[in-house]
Amino acid sequence: xxxxxxxxxxxxxxxxxxxxxxxxxxxxxxxxxxxxxxxxxxxxxxxxxxxxxxxxxxxxxxxxxxxxxxxxxxxxxxxxxxxxxxxxxxxxxxxxxxxxxxxxxxxxxxxxxxxxxxxxxxxxxxxxxxxxxxxxxxxxxxxxxxxxxxxxxxxxxxx
Amino acid sequence: xxxxxxxxxxxxxxxxxxxxxxxxxxxxxxxxxxxxxxxxxxxxxxxxxxxxxxxxxxxxxxxxxxxxxxxxxxxxxxxxxxxxxxxxxxxxxxxxxxxxxxxxxxxxxxxxxxxxxxxxxxxxxxxxxxxxxxxxxxxxxxxxxxxxxxxxxxxxxxxxxxxxxxxxxxxxxxxxxxxxxxxxxxxxxxxxxxxxxxxxxxxxxxxxxxxxxxxxxxxxxxxxxxxxxxxxxxxxxxxxxxxxxxxxxxxxxxxxxxxxxxxxxxxxxxxxxxxxxxxxxxxxxxxxxxxxxxxxxxxxxxxxxxxxxxxxxxxxxxxxxxxxxxxxxxxxxxxxxxxxxxxxxxxxxxxxxxxxxxxxxxxxxxxxxxxxxxxxxxxxxxxxxxxxxxxxxxxxxxxxxxxxxxxxxxxxxxxxxxxxxxxxxxxxxxxxxxxxxxxxxxxxxxxxxxxxxxxxxxxxxxxxxxxxxxxxxxxxxxxxxxxxxxxxxxxxxxxxxxxxxxxxxxxxxxxxxxxxxxxxxxxxxxxxxxxxxxxxxxxxxxxxxxxxxxxxxxxxxxxxxxxxxxxxxxxxxxxxxxxxxxxxxxxxxxxxxxxxxxxxxxxxxxxxxxxxxxxxxxx
Numbered sequence: 001x002x003x004x005x006x007x008x009x010x011x012x013x014x015x016x017x018x019x020x021x022x023x024x025x026x027x028x029x030x031x032x033x034x035x036x037x038x039x040x041x042x043x044x045x046x047x048x049x050x051x052x053x054x055x056x057x058x059x060x061x062x063x064x065x066x067x068x069x070x071x072x073x074x075x076x077x078x079x080x081x082x083x084x085x086x087x088x089x090x091x092x093x094x095x096x097x098x099x100x101x102x103x104x105x106x107x108x109x110x111x112x113x114x115x116x117x118x119x120x121x122x123x124x125x126x127x128x129x130x131x132x133x134x135x136x137x138x139x140x141x142x143x144x145x146x147x148x149x150x151x152x153x154x155x156x157x158x159x
Numbered sequence: 160x161x162x163x164x165x166x167x168x169x170x171x172x173x174x175x176x177x178x179x180x181x182x183x184x185x186x187x188x189x190x191x192x193x194x195x196x197x198x199x200x201x202x203x204x205x206x207x208x209x210x211x212x213x214x215x216x217x218x219x220x221x222x223x224x225x226x227x228x229x230x231x232x233x234x235x236x237x238x239x240x241x242x243x244x245x246x247x248x249x250x251x252x253x254x255x256x257x258x259x260x261x262x263x264x265x266x267x268x269x270x271x272x273x274x275x276x277x278x279x280x281x282x283x284x285x286x287x288x289x290x291x292x293x294x295x296x297x298x299x300x301x302x303x304x305x306x307x308x309x310x311x312x313x314x315x316x317x318x319x320x321x322x323x324x325x326x327x328x329x330x331x332x333x334x335x336x337x338x339x340x341x342x343x344x345x346x347x348x349x350x351x352x353x354x355x356x357x358x359x360x361x362x363x364x365x366x367x368x369x370x371x372x373x374x375x376x377x378x379x380x381x382x383x384x385x386x387x388x389x390x391x392x393x394x395x396x397x398x399x400x401x402x403x404x405x406x407x408x409x410x411x412x413x414x415x416x417x418x419x420x421x422x423x424x425x426x427x428x429x430x431x432x433x434x435x436x437x438x439x440x441x442x443x444x445x446x447x448x449x450x451x452x453x454x455x456x457x458x459x460x461x462x463x464x465x466x467x468x469x470x471x472x473x474x475x476x477x478x479x480x481x482x483x484x485x486x487x488x489x490x491x492x493x494x495x496x497x498x499x500x501x502x503x504x505x506x507x508x509x510x511x512x513x514x515x516x517x518x519x520x521x522x523x524x525x526x527x528x529x530x531x532x533x534x535x536x537x538x539x540x541x542x543x544x545x546x547x548x549x550x551x552x553x554x555x556x557x558x559x560x561x562x563x564x565x566x567x568x569x570x571x572x573x574x575x576x577x578x579x580x581x582x583x584x585x586x587x588x589x590x591x592x593x594x595x596x597x598x599x600x601x602x603x604x605x606x607x608x609x610x611x612x613x614x615x616x617x618x619x620x621x622x623x624x625x626x627x628x629x630x631x632x633x634x635x636x637x638x639x640x641x642x643x644x645x646x647x648x649x650x651x652x653x654x655x656x657x658x659x660x661x662x663x664x665x666x667x668x669x670x671x672x673x674x675x676x677x678x679x680x681x682x683x684x685x686x687x688x689x690x691x692x693x694x695x696x697x698x699x700x701x702x703x704x705x706x707x708x709x710x711x712x713x714x715x716x717x718x719x720x721x722x723x724x725x726x727x728x729x730x731x732x733x734x735x736x737x738x739x740x741x742x743x744x745x746x747x748x749x750x751x752x753x754x755x756x757x758x759x760x761x762x763x764x765x766x767x768x769x770x771x772x773x774x775x776x777x778x
Contacts, residue, residue: 079606
């Protein structure tokens with residue numbers, strides 16, 4: 001595991017213990033998860049117990065101890081999405097990808113998460129894939145969404 | 160040469176997801192092609208609130224409102240409107256049942272009944288340009304506060320205006336400010352709570368995205384009044400665009416000398432940093448939020464001491480919600496008399512609501528306090544789509560409750576702020592802090608989720624309990640264990656295994672959790688269950704005794720079949736249900752009636768959703 005990235009993150013936050021959450025967020029962003037040896041390195045450098053980093057990593061929803069997919073899919077299960085049938089959308093993704101929320105496909109292409117309101121309730125039900133937001137999603141639309149990224153991955157694999 | 164026309168293209172999260180930026184780029188290209196780029200200016204604004212019909216654009220100065228634009232519409236729009244001067248009717252908004260489109264934004268019912276204070280600049284400024292904010296009297300209130308008012312006068316002004324915390328609890332803002340001012344300890348801190356966790360509410364996001372400087376100016380005025388040196392904007396992790404815009408705004412304010420040392424030569428030193436949340440609902444609670452800013456677990460602690468005495472790093476800290484801060488500059492600029500004329504006796508000013516769920520015009524609205532549910536849902540929201548019956552409205556997120564509308568003609572006792580008892584029906588309930596608490600719900604952050612006859616109230620209660628149970632930090636037993644027990648019971652009921660004793664147990668546990676939990680999360684978590692039990696008990700009983708879900712939402716209690724006549728006559732046996740059925744439980748040939756093998760059916764309900772002809776019957 002290369003540690004230059006995490007060194008840079010620690011420096012950017014002035015090696016301040018109080019910025020631990022912000023550093024974890026940056027690590028999560030860079031590595032798509034919090035790798036164990038990166039956490040160990042962080043705890044040694046900042047002189048904070050590893051247990052503290054671990055407790056933050058498991059308390060806050062933004063962190064993951066396992067790699068997330070290249071295309072993280074978040075299905076909103078906020079109130080507005082719920083009353084407009086978001087559960088069926090989530091189940092459709094589960095079926096199509098063969099994974100449950102919190103899991104990643106074996107090829108690491110897709111990760112599936114449920115989120116508690118993305119604040120786009122006017123467009124419910126809402127799904128995000130990476131930075132892309134899809135509103136008024138229906139069960140048949142799920143296929144189209146997935147196809148878009150599967151095509152990207154196929155093109156990527158060719159090159 | 161000044162521009163003749165301004166195209167305000169909405170770039171809120173909703174419109175952006177509907178490709179409004181592509182529309183903007185196409186417009187730019189087309190205007191250049193027609194040589195109009197020096198006459199027509201394109202401005203990308205924040206959220207206009209009418210997310211249901213995005214992407215949208217307002218052409219100023221006439222206020223012509225265009226909706227559901229696509230890049231394909233752009234050439235015609237430019238040709239007709241900007242070259243020939245004929246606004247394009249086809250792209251305007253037509254309310255359902257209206258004979259003709261409504262050209263002007265200000266005439267559209269969704270906008271007509273609104274009164275904008277916190278959202279005063281929405282759609283009128285480019286949120287990434289401080290000059291736009293300044294042109295709309297931005298930072299004038301700060302100048303007034305710095306040059307013409309003493310800190311005590313500022314606090315007095317806010318107190319007399321009657322501004323109350325918009326985060327939900329409704330604590331008087333002026334009182335809080337005075338406590339922090341009088342508290343001992345230096346430096347003092349100001350926090351803007353933008354950890355908007357209530358599902359169904361997105362006003363904080365919208366304010367950050369459409370007018371971030373209004374929050375910064377509010378915080379600066381607060382800093383002057385309280386004597387604070389540092390400010391923190393705490394923003395939810397799920398709002399990347401809002402984060403970006405507030406960071407840009409803070410940087411611009413620094414460059415203009417509006418943040419930093421000796422601001423406007425007044426001797427005021429104040430700067431703001433941004434902390435990003437990491438996805439924990441409980442961090443909306445002020446003591447948990449402070450713990451999170453300090454880099455710790457977001458565990459709430461017992462109060463007192465309140466943050467006003469011992470907050471961030473143990474120093475006096477003033478925490479207010481985003482919307483509260485955005486209300487401060489107009490109050491200082493226009494005076495408390497102006498502000499206190501708006502609203503009800505005890506709830507002054509306006510409130511921003513997110514109107515979502517089963518309502519036609521979903522979006523964000525700002526209305527005077529005291530408006531009735533009927534005005535909100537029917538006049539502004541345009542009523543319930545698809546001729547469905549309005550059943551209830553949920554306010555206050557997981558801490559709030561469900562207010563029924565099914566009993567429209569049954570008056571309730573409503574204690575008016577002046578103490579008089581009046582009989583009103585629920586739809587005519589004026590919305591303010593007191594009246595919502597009176598009916599067992601609460602204002603909360605302002606999420607209003609409309610529910611129709613297809614919404615199951617037991618399922619809604621279960622949904623919220625699943626949420627609070629999941630988000631409970633586990634620090635105190637009543638919340639940790641109580642929400643778990645209640646969720647188990649509710650799940651049992653939705654699966655048809657409940658008993659009548661369960662209802663009594665729910666109420667008993669609910670009251671214990673309410674009375675004995677440590678923080679606001681637990682103290683309010685039972686509200687959705689208790690209000691639905693109070694107003695929709697018959698639905699619970701139907702689940703328990705008849706093993707039926709009247710709204711056909713609780714799937715374990717449903718049976719599905721396909722009406723052979725509709726399937727063939729209307730749908731010609733199209734087969735979409737057969738293809739979509741995950742269990743391969745549907746059989747049939749093209750042009751033939753399809754049928755469901757109930758031994759294979761897992762009751763997922765996908766067939767109902769995909770059938771274009773409503774041939775799938777749920778019983």
